[in-house]
Amino acid sequence: MNNTESGGLPSHIAFIMDGNGRWAKKRGLPRNAGHKKGGDTFREIARHAKDCGIKYVTFFAFSTENWKRPKEEVDALMKLFSEYLDEAENYAKDKTRLIFLGDKSIFPREMSAKMVDLEKKSKQFSDFTLSLAVNYGGKDDILQAARRAANLCRDRDLTPQDIDERFFSGLLYTSALPDVDLLIRPGGERRLSNFLLWQCAYAELYFSDILWPDFGKKGLETAIEYYKGRNRRFGNVQGAAI
Ligand code: IPE
Ligand code: IPE
Ligand code: MG
Numbered sequence: 001m002n003n004t005e006s007g008g009l010p011s012h013i014a015f016i017m018d019g020n021g022r023w024a025k026k027r028g029l030p031r032n033a034g035h036k037k038g039g040d041t042f043r044e045i046a047r048h049a050k051d052c053g054i055k056y057v058t059f060f061a062f063s064t065e066n067w068k069r070p071k072e073e074v075d076a077l078m079k080l081f082s083e084y085l086d087e088a089e090n091y092a093k094d095k096t097r098l099i100f101l102g103d104k105s106i107f108p109r110e111m112s113a114k115m116v117d118l119e120k121k122s123k124q125f126s127d128f129t130l131s132l133a134v135n136y137g138g139k140d141d142i143l144q145a146a147r148r149a150a151n152l153c154r155d156r157d158l159t160p161q162d163i164d165e166r167f168f169s170g171l172l173y174t175s176a177l178p179d180v181d182l183l184i185r186p187g188g189e190r191r192l193s194n195f196l197l198w199q200c201a202y203a204e205l206y207f208s209d210i211l212w213p214d215f216g217k218k219g220l221e222t223a224i225e226y227y228k229g230r231n232r233r234f235g236n237v238q239g240a241a242i
Pocket of ligand 2: 016017018019060061062066191193
């Protein structure tokens with residue numbers, strides 16, 4: 001249910017983890033060193049969000065457009081992701097539900113099987129859900145959902161009129177998640193870069209010039225404070241009951 005009262009915590013925070021390369025460059029380090037440090041920040045922020053009582057966090061780790069980068073950088077990012085998949089086996093003890101958003105079919109079989117397995121094993125946990133978007137694109141998400149809807153109309157007892165907002169949301173990669181309440185983009189850019197286009201329809205947007213590897217607990221807390229001050233109207237007028 002939408003809430004127009006200001007002051008509450010966001011239920012779902014999404015992060016565009018941007019600025020790793022520039023963080024490294026500023027220090028005379030290779031870009032991949034920035035990605036490694038960015039990985040540390042990702043772990044720190046996920047833990048802190050959980051401690052703050054946030055129920056859903058989603059991180060943009062690799063976009064459908066990021067394949068354009070030099071092979072050496074893509075390989076390094078995939079290696080970091082693969083290491084994370086191994087480490088994530090331990091998340092069961094943290095009672096964290098893990099979800100991987102994006103087209104998994106592009107990854108080596110062993111990796112995609114690990115993702116599916118982690119999702120299955122952690123499905124029972126409902127207090128805290130961590131989603132990682134890899135090979136994710138907002139347009140790709142909407143297209144794959146549209147294709148599935150078209151197939152359902154062709155093969156099953158579904159008519160185009162049955163496809164309402166709720167039904168369509170259930171076909172997106174994010175079917176298990178509520179819409180985004182707060183989108184956080186550090187790194188200085190003020191754009192969505194093809195992230196969660198449908199799901200951010202009514203998100204509050206928070207941009208920061210801090211580069212992702214430096215976006216620590218304080219960065220998250222400042223963004224949450226900003227969110228608490230927003231008045232979310234969802235098209236209604238202020239003060240009206242929904
Ligand atoms: C974000 O940092 C990480 C990914 C996109 C994988 P960047 O690598 O985009 O860092 P900048 O924007 O070049 O500094
Ligand atoms: C967005 O960052 C993608 C991720 C953080 C994974 P980019 O660095 O790829 O975005 P652009 O190219 O500046 O739009
Ligand atoms: Mg970038």
